[in-house]
Amino acid sequence: MKYRITAALAATFVSGSLFAATATPRIVGGDDADTDWLSLVALIDVPAKQEAASAWATYPVFQAQYCGGTLLSQDWVLTAAHCVQFNGVNTNAADIELLIGSQTLDVATNSPLLHSAASVIVHPGYNQLTNANDIALIQLDEPVTIGSNVQPGVLATPGTDEKTEELSNYNDILSALGWGVVTYDDPERQQPVYSLDLQEVALDYVPNAFCQNSYNLNGNSESILDSMLCANEPSPDGNPDGDPFGEDSCQGDSGGPLFVTNTALNDSPQVGVTSFGYACGDADLPGVYTRVSEYLDWIEQQTSIADLALRNLAIAENPDSFQGFQTIDFQIPVENAGNKGATNFALTIEHPKAFSLSSSEAGLSCAASSNGLTECNYDGTAILGGSTKSLAFTATDANSQSGATVQIQATVELDRSRDYHRLNNTGTITLQLGQPELTITAEPVCLSSRNNAVEMRFEASVANLDDAIDSVGTRVTGSLPEALTLVNKNLSSCTEDNGDYLCQLGLLEANSEKALTVAIQAAAETMAMVTIAVENDNGTQVGSSLETTVALDFSREDLEACPSVTPPSTLAPRSSGGGGGSLPLGLLSLLMMFGLYRRKA
Known part of the structure; x- marks a missing residue:
């Protein structure tokens, strides 16, 4: 419902109070707001409401509404500094009521939706002349009840701003809301028309550099700071009645939100607080908003009271x-x-x-x-x-x-x-x-005569055949017959106790395998069977092959000669070609010379 307010009643908005009366935008060229917007707050001038009620005005709360805000929690409302400070003096919290949970201003003067303010916090850097740091917080006297008609808003983060800036199309990506001027009854804009009901308008995002240039070209001295952002509608289509005054925020929308519009409306991040502008709906001069993401640290600091701290x-x-x-x-x-x-x-x-x-x-x-x-x-x-x-x-x-x-x-x-x-x-x-499926295999790879004995090396391969589950704490265990001697017994990855050995492989990822090179000495012509087993910490699937036996014949003539063993600290990685070539880094000789890690195809 649009309402034409007389000049006499309009005077009650600013008489006898410290509320700002200059450059306060309202919504022009918009429509009734979607009912899914649940975080909007209307700031009500208590003395003005009382004066209007005393004069038997039809809509005292409507006539006393002068700014907007956003509910941030059960205890805090975000608004503009110029809504609660004028000439360096803060508005008395007792002179402010906050209408929460109603999109219409047609409510009783004693409505339970009207909440008292406990305190007003204005940014210490607010400058009334430059509009810098135009942001403030109002603490509610009592926590508001969150429900189907009342939900807190979402504040934008620097990441929100970055994603907005990177969009390929800025057309109508923002929504401004408020109860302010919706149109004028005269071309000279001297007879404003207000609405009892919350209005919203879709706007284009305007990058700061472009916004500053627009103000420069129009002879305005305002500096568009990094802590501000701009929005407008360069090609207004008007409302269904053909509003000729463009689309914009306008007088009375100050302190209200500017959202990056999401599908779920009340989850739309608030990027701006309505701050200032000139002729409402001017396609050449964007409206200017306080950039919310620049003040998150300040908001967190100011709200750090007992259990009321706002956090992310x-x-x-x-x-x-x-x-x-x-x-x-x-x-x-x-x-x-x-x-x-x-x-x-x-x-x-x-x-x-x-x-x-x-x-x-x-x-x-x-x-x-x-x-x-x-x-x-x-x-x-x-x-x-x-x-x-x-x-x-x-x-x-x-x-x-x-x-x-x-x-x-x-x-x-x-x-x-x-x-x-x-x-x-x-x-x-x-x-x-689940558990991994493990298999172990082993085969001799080389044989050489060393120090009046024969040294044979065999490779044991442990494979994890599961597509998803890793083997944790994987280890190889076994024992050697007395006729066999392990070569080099000083590597920390393995231990030996009376011929029983244990070597740690650690994590064996799904679809991968690791190989161990084992070096053993025995007398020529010795023949023995060695059993090798695999264990882990997280168990194995039924069907895993956890044990194998390798036949060691120290008289074989078909194996390649084993290369010389160099100290572990100087060993080079082994090639993938099998028995020949250099040995793996950290060659074990207690039992393991290094687990060559291979990912299966």
């Missing part, structure tokens, strides 16, 4: 997957994408119903898993700004699944809706359930 937590991206069988250890990476330390948050984890989760993480307490949901609270050491803390969990699978990939969804939340960029609050952790 996220579930960090993790390309890795966690593996296990029956019990699976995994981590949830909680990232503090803001600047100030953050703690006291909730973590909600959705997982298969057969899973139960536990954690011994300091500062983390979790309720028993129920029906595929585990809820935790963290009140431990604060996660510093710009850092990530990985919280350790163990999942127990009652179904002992194998060969399955499971997605676990984790969501981090701050109480009182204190996360100002909730778009990254949820992330996915991948668990691969």
